[in-house]
Amino acid sequence: MAAGFYYIIFNPAAGSGNAVKIYHAVKAELDARQIAYETRVSRYAGHTIQLARQIGSFNERQDAVVLTIGGDGTLNQTITGLRMTPQSDLPVGYIPAGSGNDFARGVGLSEDPMKALAQVLAAEAPLTLDIGRYTEHTHHENGYFVNNVGIGFDAAVVASNTHSRIKRILNRLYLGKLSYFFSGVKTFFTTKTFDVVVYDQAGKMELIPRAFLVDATNHPYFGGGIRFMPKATPTDGLLDLVVVEHPNWLAFLFLLVQMIRGKAEQYPQVHYLKGKHLRLETTALEPGQMDGEEMGTRAFELEFTTTTQPFWFKLD
Ligand SMILES: Nc1ncnc2c1ncn2[C@@H]1O[C@H](COP(=O)(O)OP(=O)(O)OP(=O)(O)O)[C@@H](O)[C@H]1O
Structure with missing residues (x-):
């Protein structure tokens, strides 16, 4: 109908x-x-x-x-x-x-x-797809996300891009996606690594030092077209969480390329979790972003889960 x-x-x-x-x-x-x-x-x-x-x-x-x-x-x-x-x-x-x-x-x-x-x-x-749901305990906040919630590097990129003059110029030239690239380069050398604790679906804890990019995602893309989580899908009822360490800038870029190629699982500096219910905590104050919107800077205590959302469009 x-x-x-x-x-x-x-x-x-x-x-x-x-x-x-x-x-x-x-x-x-x-x-x-x-x-x-x-x-x-x-x-x-x-x-x-x-x-x-x-x-x-x-x-x-x-x-x-x-x-x-x-x-x-x-x-x-x-x-x-x-x-x-x-x-x-x-x-x-x-x-x-x-x-x-x-x-x-x-x-x-x-x-x-x-x-x-x-x-x-x-x-x-209606077409039913997954969306993410988060609860942030330090600020007693909760909400939904259609793309991702990120802490660290990508959140710093979002903050930089939101206030960027280049974004406005590039959008006028229909090159808005490129603005994320420029903000990424600008932010790359100023973002610091931090410790993060993640909990998988069974509650098993892992402390990851030197985290640089932390993202809970609903589908493969972030940053205006980077396919960094090829295995994430909005139809499996599960969320994908990735934490990428930053041993040095060259190694980080290498890891990012391997992620995009879908070949990062063999590297111990890239930590993947998949599940219906995942948690993470940071101790240092870090910037956060949710679907490209700034969440502000705080020590995060986040719980993630998924729910379904009826959409109205036809997919091939
Ligand atoms: N009339 C308005 N003037 C200024 N900001 C607005 C107005 N209406 C909504 N907003 C804000 O615009 C932001 C949403 O922008 P949106 O993400 O849709 O576009 P974008 O940032 O250009 O795209 P993308 O997220 O795909 O990069 C939200 O923060 C929203 O609160």
């Missing part, structure tokens, strides 16, 4: 403003096909959560889909808002319009907005 109505949530700030053009193109296509929709525009940071809450609280239609136009952060906030309501099972369609768009890449949705729209319009039933 096709969707009867689309609640569009649109973040005009995503992709440093590129989302505006994408929204108008989507709107034109829906109008041309006489598809019913209404649009809610995110007016400030965090507004997307409130918009999704309103939809989930007041929708009375059986055949409605929430269609998010924005980046990974906007998608995250849409799901977060819906999950605060009785209608958390409203399916979510998505048009990638951010800088990194790792979610689309990670689940097999086209990064081309109009092709993604075609996948949304072709759907006839």
Whole structure:
């Protein structure tokens, strides 16, 4: 059964403003096909959560889909808002319009907005995929993630990229993904290693010294297109956690390349965990990121698990 109505949530700030053009193109296509929709525009940071809450609280239609136009952060906030309501099972369609768009890449949705729209319009039933869920005990915080939660290097990259002028320039040139690369190079030599304690699903503890990159991930991609966890999949009900040590910068880069090639398991400096329930702790103050949004700097005490989310797009 096709969707009867689309609640569009649109973040005009995503992709440093590129989302505006994408929204108008989507709107034109829906109008041309006489598809019913209404649009809610995110007016400030965090507004997307409130918009999704309103939809989930007041929708009375059986055949409605929430269609998010924005980046990974906007998608995250849409799901977060819906999950605060009785209608958390409203399916979510998505048009990638951010800088990194790792979610689309990670689940097999086209990064081309109009092709993604075609996948949304072709759907006839909700598609159930995993999303991650985290609880952070030191700040009594919890939430969901569609991509990953990271501590250390990638969180420092996110912090640098969020405030970067180069990101805005590159987004204007439709090269937004490259901004993560530049922020990565800039951050690489200033991020320090730290100790992390991880617990596998059975509660077995491991202390890992000299950690540099720590990531719990829902699918293979991070950093605007780096396929660093080839074995992660959003359909197995499990999360993948990786901790990469930093013996020296050359060795770290080598390990990263081996990870991307799917050949890092033989190296003792790369620690993989897979499970339904994983935990980690840091003792030093470290930056964190969640779906490309800064979590701030703190000593983390994180618990991860997965849940499922109904989406509305067709995969090949
Ligand atoms: N009107 C607005 N003005 C400024 N920021 C906004 C507005 N609406 C939402 N936001 C903020 O925009 C951020 C989300 O950006 P999003 O991640 O969707 O795009 P992006 O950063 O360009 O893409 P990506 O995460 O794919 O790199 C969130 O922090 C959200 O709170």
